Ligand SMILES: [Fe+2]
């Protein structure tokens with residue numbers, strides 16, 4: 184990004200905020216910024232104006248690899264028939280506790 | 283992967299919407315849906331941004347520090363709302379540069395309401411109370427709009443909006459409890475902002491060009507007239523509480539319908555302002571372009587600083 188001079192709205196960064204200590208970071212939106220440090224400041228000003236966060240991550244949008252919606256069926260398919268991964272698959276005899 | 287016919291894709295797209303699921307950026311979508319969403323979301327973003335101008339006008343003249351910090355915080359929120367919405371629009375394949383270009387060239391629209399002037403301090407009260415109040419009614423509906431990034435931005439925006447309306451009402455209330463001259467200011471502001479606020483909901487349903495499609499696509503879940511009626515029903519008792527009079531001789535509670543009846547909106551004025559002939563159209567656009575141009579050195583400096591750091595690290 185060295186297009187100094189002409190109108191340039193910089194790179195896109197995805198923003199993840201942890202709302203409370205112990206909670207996972209959650210995607211909240213995106214910002215534009217010329218580098219990571221400024222992306223972090225912009226993310227703070229844009230997404231945590233009311234103490235919504237204890238921690239912020241910014242990730243260059245182009246670094247994110249996502250599953251494709253068209254292939255979503257085949258992609259998640261392997262998990263469809265694996266009922267034995269759930270506790271309800273197993274029989275617990277009457278009277279047995281803490282299982 | 284099997285290739286689906288476009289009819290099949292369209293059918294699945296509509297099914298998803300009808301099942302109250304959300305459309306996400308990478309999902310297949312009808313091209314016209316994409317175009318309509320870009321138009322609506324970017325118009326919404328531009329409205330947040332241009333909406334800062336009539337209020338920014340009063341920051342240095344706020345009557346005390348409490349009012350000043352509140353107004354500053356509200357305007358900063360509106361800038362944030364603009365950013366959330368530009369980001370949402372960008373997920374549909376348009377760039378920030380293009381969006382700004384559309385605004386600055388006059389090609390894109392923003393809410394008509396911001397083409398009216400804020401003449402006195404009471405106008406800041408009326409804007410928060412009525413304009414943000416009307417926006418909230420619309421935005422609450424949009425929290426469940428079918429396009430995921432738009433709906434999520436709306437949830438965030440709605441959470442922030444309620445203080446905007448309250449601070450406006452508080453300004454009005456203070457003026458209404460003040461001396462006769464102050465109360466007259468509040469009344470004058472209500473007189474000028476009432477009808478433009480009602481116009482914010484758009485033309486009557488029968489004259490609304492995009493409504494049917496936007497309803498089918500679960501963007502507009504309620505009609506312009508329904509939303510407008512809700513606004514009126516909520517605001518009239520608030521005006522009564524303030525002790526000021528809504529400038530509509532036809533306004534009357536209707537026992538049968540359990541709603542307020544109201545007078546005819548001047549749609550000629552509405553279309554005239556849309557066409558660019560409102561009191562402040564030119565001034566707003568000029569101020570926006572100036573702000574963008576005067577901010578250029580800041581963007582350039584930030585870019586230069588980022589490059590310098592990158593080169594140092596390399
Ligand atoms: Fe807003």
Ligand SMILES: [Fe+2]
Nearest residue numbers: 360414443446
């Ligand atoms: Fe607002």
